[in-house]
Amino acid sequence: MYCFINGNILPVEEAKIGITDIGLLRSYAVFDYMRTYNGKPFGFEDYIVRFRNSAESLRLQLNYTDEEIKSTIIRLVEKSNVKEAGVRLLLTGGYSSDSISFDNPNFIIVIEKLPVYPSSYYQHGVKLITDEFQRAVAGSKTTDYLNAIKLEPIKKEKGAFDILYHKNNLVLEVARNNIFFFKNNTLITPKDDILKGITRKHVLLLAKDHFKIEERAVSVSEMWDMDEVFLTGTSKKIIPVVQIDEQHFSNGKPGANTKKLMEVFDVFVNNY
Amino acid sequence: MYCFINGNILPVEEAKIGITDIGLLRSYAVFDYMRTYNGKPFGFEDYIVRFRNSAESLRLQLNYTDEEIKSTIIRLVEKSNVKEAGVRLLLTGGYSSDSISFDNPNFIIVIEKLPVYPSSYYQHGVKLITDEFQRAVAGSKTTDYLNAIKLEPIKKEKGAFDILYHKNNLVLEVARNNIFFFKNNTLITPKDDILKGITRKHVLLLAKDHFKIEERAVSVSEMWDMDEVFLTGTSKKIIPVVQIDEQHFSNGKPGANTKKLMEVFDVFVNNY
Numbered sequence: 001m002y003c004f005i006n007g008n009i010l011p012v013e014e015a016k017i018g019i020t021d022i023g024l025l026r027s028y029a030v031f032d033y034m035r036t037y038n039g040k041p042f043g044f045e046d047y048i049v050r051f052r053n054s055a056e057s058l059r060l061q062l063n064y065t066d067e068e069i070k071s072t073i074i075r076l077v078e079k080s081n082v083k084e085a086g087v088r089l090l091l092t093g094g095y096s097s098d099s100i101s102f103d104n105p106n107f108i109i110v111i112e113k114l115p116v117y118p119s120s121y122y123q124h125g126v127k128l129i130t131d132e133f134q135r136a137v138a139g140s141k142t143t144d145y146l147n148a149i150k151l152e153p154i155k156k157e158k159g160a161f162d163i164l165y166h167k168n169n170l171v172l173e174v175a176r177n178n179i180f181f182f183k184n185n186t187l188i189t190p191k192d193d194i195l196k197g198i199t200r201k202h203v204l205l206l207a208k209d210h211f212k213i214e215e216r217a218v219s220v221s222e223m224w225d226m227d228e229v230f231l232t233g234t235s236k237k238i239i240p241v242v243q244i245d246e247q248h249f250s251n252g253k254p255g256a257n258t259k260k261l262m263e264v265f266d267v268f269v270n271n272y
Numbered sequence: 273m274y275c276f277i278n279g280n281i282l283p284v285e286e287a288k289i290g291i292t293d294i295g296l297l298r299s300y301a302v303f304d305y306m307r308t309y310n311g312k313p314f315g316f317e318d319y320i321v322r323f324r325n326s327a328e329s330l331r332l333q334l335n336y337t338d339e340e341i342k343s344t345i346i347r348l349v350e351k352s353n354v355k356e357a358g359v360r361l362l363l364t365g366g367y368s369s370d371s372i373s374f375d376n377p378n379f380i381i382v383i384e385k386l387p388v389y390p391s392s393y394y395q396h397g398v399k400l401i402t403d404e405f406q407r408a409v410a411g412s413k414t415t416d417y418l419n420a421i422k423l424e425p426i427k428k429e430k431g432a433f434d435i436l437y438h439k440n441n442l443v444l445e446v447a448r449n450n451i452f453f454f455k456n457n458t459l460i461t462p463k464d465d466i467l468k469g470i471t472r473k474h475v476l477l478l479a480k481d482h483f484k485i486e487e488r489a490v491s492v493s494e495m496w497d498m499d500e501v502f503l504t505g506t507s508k509k510i511i512p513v514v515q516i517d518e519q520h521f522s523n524g525k526p527g528a529n530t531k532k533l534m535e536v537f538d539v540f541v542n543n544y
Contacts, residue, residue, distance in 0.1 A: 003291065005291065012291070012292065013290065013292075015290065015291045016288035016289060016290055016291065017288060017289060017290075017291055017296065018285065018287065018288055018289075019275065019277065019284070019287045019288065019289055019362070019380055019382065020284065020285075020382075021296070022421065023296055024289065024293070024295055024296045024301070024362075024364070024415070025303070025360075025362070025415060026415055026417040026418070026420075026421050027299035027415045027416055027417060027418045028417070028418055028421045028422075029296070031297070057422075058418075058421075058422060059425070088297075090291070090296075090297070092296070093421070098387065100421065100424065101424075108291055110291065110292075115370065133408070136405070136408075136416075136418045136419045136422075137418060137419075137422065142418055143296070143297060143298055143299045144299055144408075144416070144418055145297075145298040145299060145300070146298070146299045146300055146330075146408050146409060146414055146416055147408045147409075148298075149294065149298050149300045149330075149365070149372065150300075150329075150330060150408075150409065152372065152373075153331070
């Protein structure tokens with residue numbers, strides 16, 4: 001797999017960054033993650049807009065045009081000799097002499113093996129566990145995953161697929177994904193203090209021909225009363241959720257509306 | 273300045289880390305920061321215990337003994353040809369193939385120029401601004417400084433020296449330091465959900481011969497009624513605080529009790 005780092009293309013395992021990078025010393029960095037379908041970066045325009053918004057929220061300059069970034073991604077994917085791949089963009093504050101100030105960001109593009117999830121996740125659904133937490137810059141895709149990685153052993157111990165965050169009694173997001181609910185055939189998903197996924201966006205667009213949609217605050221107590229639950233993510237697409245903590249949803253099986261949306265989404269990306 | 277990275281000693285500007293380090297990709301890292309007085313690492317035993325506790329809280333293995341670390345620090349300080357220096361220890365989760373799992377931490381020691389603060393800060397005191405925030409792993413010294421670095425422009429705009437965090441109406445800590453108050457000659461400092469500073473510890477030990485001490489929760493509303501305020505930190509020692517947001521303390525000048533503690537602390541470290 002190949003990567004791009006400040007203008008140079010080289011194998012990922014040879015790419016290095018200086019130890020005074022403020023992304024490393026102070027967690028001051030944004031990233032984004034897209035994937036290819038049929039060898040093409042899917043939804044590039046959406047991902048790059050979000051990446052630029054994240055960068056701007058931390059006052060980080062991205063000194064490359066969309067066209068330069070897109071052509072670099074295509075070149076890296078070809079050079080890495082993979083058809084379907086994950087593509088990580090990372091922009092750190094750059095080197096800092098005092099661990100506070102910075103002025104010259106480091107920009108990295110990494111081609112990664114696309115994670116493959118067991119088909120049983122899609123057929124039978126997964127379990128989430130809840131945790132009270134909100135990321136420091138909730139609307140931006142920063143590298144702020146300390147809490148999520150710290151909870152990995154608890155996740156494994158409980159047999160959970162991922163962690164659902166809530167704060168001030170409101171449901172927010174899964175550690176790396178967005179959450180959706182069905183109640184009486186209405187599709188409901190949280191709106192504020194979350195990272196708005198690109199898959200979330202496509203699901204909302206595709207769903208509007210089939211369901212009533214509500215983007216709004218969802219309280220934790222309301223969540224327990226939902227009919228169906230699923231999560232969305234770039235590499236995961238739509239995965240049904242059949243259990244949150246000790247509570248089962250849709251009789252412990254993927255719900256009919258969720259299955260419908262999974263079909264619609266698959267048709268959409270397979271035609272990309 | 274020299275550094276140590278996984279067994280190798282080299283100039284700081286030549287030290288690099290691979291881009292798949294989970295400290296960089298997911299902010300999964302702990303650090304600590306000590307300084308020398310008279311060329312010797314001050315309070316090494318306290319800092320190394322805290323560093324090991326931070327590492328343990330993130331399940332990070334530190335594969336070096338205290339003696340190895342101490343002798344490496346002394347060697348690096350000598351090689352860097354500085355008398356007084358800052359010493360940063362950094363332990364990341366190490367390289368990760370999936371940005372989640374890890375098993376071989378990267379350990380780094382960096383010798384840094386010790387920051388020098390203007391004498392006016394000590395003579396006239398500084399201003400803090402408040403922000404509602406609590407770090408994700410509050411008792412550990414992680415690299416979770418995204419919020420603090422993000423607020424730098426606001427800090428500068430308001431002419432503030434640093435940011436005082438509070439959460440759920442309780443005063444916590446300054447972004448990089450601990451906070452203390454005097455009320456009716458009693459020294460009061462927050463106790464929970466903070467990073468317990470080594471300078472904080474020494475100040476509490478030194479103060480107990482002179483003042484009544486209370487380590488306990490301090491509400492934001494109680495804070496506004498305090499007589500004197502100061503902050504403590506490894507490189508800053510004791511700095512008087514004369515303003516928080518729009519409120520002035522001790523008539524806008526360092527208070528008498530604070531000045532007394534500053535003298536006692538200086539005598540203590542100069543005899544180290």
